[in-house]
Amino acid sequence: MSFSNFTLFLRLKWLKLVRRLGLGCTGSVFYIGGPETLPPPLSAEEENYLMKHFDDCTLDVRSILIEHNLRLVVYIAKKFENTNINV
Secondary structure, eight states: OOHHHHHHHHHHHHHHHHHHTTOSOOSOOOOOOSSOOOOOOOOHHHHHHHHHTTTTSHHHHHHHHHHHTHHHHHHHHHHHHTTTOOO
């Protein structure tokens, strides 16, 4: 197991524990904003690891995939920003 897969494994276990203890949020994201930088994109190896474990803990894997794909969402949104096309 590579270092990046190990960190993803630990993060999944942490999210599972937080949810089991009832300390996590509802699982819904309604608004994201602020000066924080977006997380870096996942490597192909990390994405494959998460997809293999998608059925094990769907909400945790799903949230990691969503967080790391926000960069793509912002990129696409910026393309429509000045085109006068309503999305």
